[in-house]
Amino acid sequence: xxxxxxxxxxxxxxxxxxxxxxxxxxxxxxxxxxxxxxxxxxxxxxxxxxxxxxxxxxxxxxxxxxxxxxxxxxxxxxxxxxxxxxxxxxxxxxxxxxxxxxxxxxxxxxxxxxxxxxxxxxxxxxxxxxxxxxxxxxxxxxxxxxxxxxxxxxxxxxxxxxxxxxxxxxxxxxxxxxxxxxxxxxxxxxxxxxxxxxxxxxxxxxxxxxxxxxxxxxxxxxxxxxxxxxxxxxxxxxxxxxxxxxxxxxxxxxxxxxxxxxxxxxxxxxxxxxxxxxxxxxxxxxxxxxxxxxxxxxxxxxxxxxxxxxxxxxxxxxxxxxxxxxxxxxxxxxxxxxxxxxxxxxxxxxxxxxxxxxxxxxxxxxxxxxxxxxxxxxxxxxxx
Numbered sequence: 001x002x003x004x005x006x007x008x009x010x011x012x013x014x015x016x017x018x019x020x021x022x023x024x025x026x027x028x029x030x031x032x033x034x035x036x037x038x039x040x041x042x043x044x045x046x047x048x049x050x051x052x053x054x055x056x057x058x059x060x061x062x063x064x065x066x067x068x069x070x071x072x073x074x075x076x077x078x079x080x081x082x083x084x085x086x087x088x089x090x091x092x093x094x095x096x097x098x099x100x101x102x103x104x105x106x107x108x109x110x111x112x113x114x115x116x117x118x119x120x121x122x123x124x125x126x127x128x129x130x131x132x133x134x135x136x137x138x139x140x141x142x143x144x145x146x147x148x149x150x151x152x153x154x155x156x157x158x159x160x161x162x163x164x165x166x167x168x169x170x171x172x173x174x175x176x177x178x179x180x181x182x183x184x185x186x187x188x189x190x191x192x193x194x195x196x197x198x199x200x201x202x203x204x205x206x207x208x209x210x211x212x213x214x215x216x217x218x219x220x221x222x223x224x225x226x227x228x229x230x231x232x233x234x235x236x237x238x239x240x241x242x243x244x245x246x247x248x249x250x251x252x253x254x255x256x257x258x259x260x261x262x263x264x265x266x267x268x269x270x271x272x273x274x275x276x277x278x279x280x281x282x283x284x285x286x287x288x289x290x291x292x293x294x295x296x297x298x299x300x301x302x303x304x305x306x307x308x309x310x311x312x313x314x315x316x317x318x319x320x321x322x323x324x325x326x327x328x329x330x331x332x333x334x335x336x337x338x339x340x341x342x343x344x345x346x347x348x349x350x351x352x353x354x355x356x357x358x359x360x361x362x363x364x365x366x367x368x369x370x371x372x373x374x375x376x377x378x379x380x381x382x383x384x
Contacts, residue, residue, distance in 0.1 A: 020045040021063040026077045029116075030061040032177045036168040054117065055164045056080045057109070068114070069235040070098060071143035073200065080120035081111040086131055093137035094127060101127060117170040118159055122149050125161055200235070207235075250295065251315035257291035264316035271296055271312075 018027045030048045034040070037059075042049035047062040060079040068076045085108040086094070094101050100123055102111035112123035126142050129135045149159050159171040169175055200207050200218060209221045213229035221232035254267065262270070270287065273279045274296065284293040 016043060016045055023063055023065045023077070025065065025075070026061055026063055028177075029078065033059070033061065033168060054167050055082075055121075056117075057082050059117070066113070067231070067234045068100060070139075071146050073231065073235055074115050076100060076113045076115055078116060078120060079111055079113050080117060080124065081109055082124055083108060084110040084124075084128065084131060086110060086127070090130060090137055094130065097126075097137055097139045097142040098123065117166070117168065118149065119146065121161055121164045121166075121171075122146060122159075125164075200230075200232075248311065248315045248318065250298070251312060252319045254288075254292050254295040255316065255319045257295065258288050262288075264312040267296070267316070268312040 018031070021027050030040075033048075033050065037050050037053045040048040040050050045063070047060055050059045051057070053059055058079075058081040060081075062077055062079065064077050066076040068074055079102075081102075086103050086105065088105060091103055091105070094103065100113045102113060104110070110124060110127050112120040112127075114120050114123060122145055123142070126135070126145055130137045135141050152159050153173050156173050158173060160166070166172075200210060207218045209216050209218055209223075209232050210230040213223060213227065213232075214221055218232045218235055221230060223230055223232055225233040227233065251267075255262070258267075270279075270284065274281075274284055279287075281293070281297065284296065287293075288296065
C-alpha cells in the first residue's frame with residue numbers, strides 16, 4: 001500500500017507543468033522571472049515561489065487573475081513579502097488604503113499583491129513610510145504614488161527605490177517582456193488595456209461606465225456580472241472587498257437605529273442627496289432620527305470609501321439575515337379557475353342560476369337616475 005502511494009506521489013510530481021495552469025499571463029510572467037532568478041524553489045500546478053530575491057523575502061506567482069479596481073482596473077497575481085513589524089492600530093487604516101496590502105502580525109511580515117514587482121515594491125514602500133511615520137495612512141496618498149509611478153513610465157523614466165535592486169529590470173520602461181505582452185514599452189499600460197471593449201473613462205475626476213453601455217458613474221451602474229458592454233459589476237465588487245469589512249458594520253448600525261425601516265435603495269439615495277446638499281442636516285434628522293443621521297453623515301465624510309448601492313444592499317441583507325448570495329424568489333404560480341359546469345344546454349347556465357347571479361351581483365352605480373313620467377306630454381303636431 002505504501003509503495004502504491006509513493007508511486008502515485010512520484011507520478012503527481014512528474015505531472016507538474018505550466019500546461020496545467022488556467023491563466024496565460026501568470027505563466028508568462030513566471031517564466032520571465034525564471035530568466036533572471038533561475039528555477040523557483042517551489043513549483044506546483046498552482047504557484048511558483050522564490051525565496052530571498054530582489055530585496056524581497058519571498059516572491060510568489062499564483063495561477064490566478066484577480067480584478068482590482070484601485071487606482072485603475074487591473075489584474076493581480078504576483079505576491080511579494082518583506083519582514084516588517086506593523087503596529088496593530090495601523091492595520092485597519094492600511095486595509096482601507098488598499099486591498100493589496102497583506103499584514104501578518106504573528107510573523108511580523110507584510111505582503112503586497114499586484115500585477116508586477118514594480119507595483120508591489122511601490123505598495124511595500126508606502127507601508128514602510130506609514131510605519132516610520134513619514135506619511136499618513138490614507139488611500140489618496142497610496143493611489144497618488146501608484147499613479148506617479150505610472151506617469152514616470154509614460155515619460156520614459158525608470159522607477160527606482162533605495163532598498164529595491166530591481167535585478168530583473170522590471171521597472172525599465174523599455175523592458176522587452178512588456179513590449180511582447182502589451183505591444184508597448186510600459187508595464188503600467190496593463191492598467192489601460194485589460195478590456196478595450198469595456199473600457200471605463202473619466203469625467204471630472206469620476207470613473208464612468210463604458211460609453212457603449214450606460215455611460216453613468218461606475219458606482220451607480222446597475223449592470224450585472226454578465227454585461228457584454230462594461231465591467232462595472234466586477235470593479236464595484238473589487239472595491240467592495242476593500243472597504244466592505246470596515247464599512248458594512250457601520251451601515252448595519254445605521255439601519256438598526258433608524259426610526260423607520262428603510263430599504264437599501266432608500267438609504268443609499270438619502271446619503272447621495274445629503275452629499276449633493278439637496279437636503280440639510282435637519283431634514284436628514286427628521287427623516288431618519290438623530291442616531292441614524294449622524295451615522296450616515298459619518299459615512300459621507302469617509303473620503304476614499306466607495307459607498308456604492310451594492311455596499312448598502314449587502315449591508316441590508318446582513319441586517320435582515322438574508323443570504324447575500326440568495327436569488328430573489330420567483331412569484332408564486334396563479335391557480336387556475338375550475339371550469340363552470342354547463343347547464344342543460346351545452347355551454348349555457350340554467351335560467352335559475354342566472355337569476356341567482358343577478359341577485360348576488362352588487363349595484364355599484366350610485367349615480368342619480370332621471371325621473372321618467374308615466375304620462376309623457378303629448379307631442380304637438382308640426383305645422384306645414
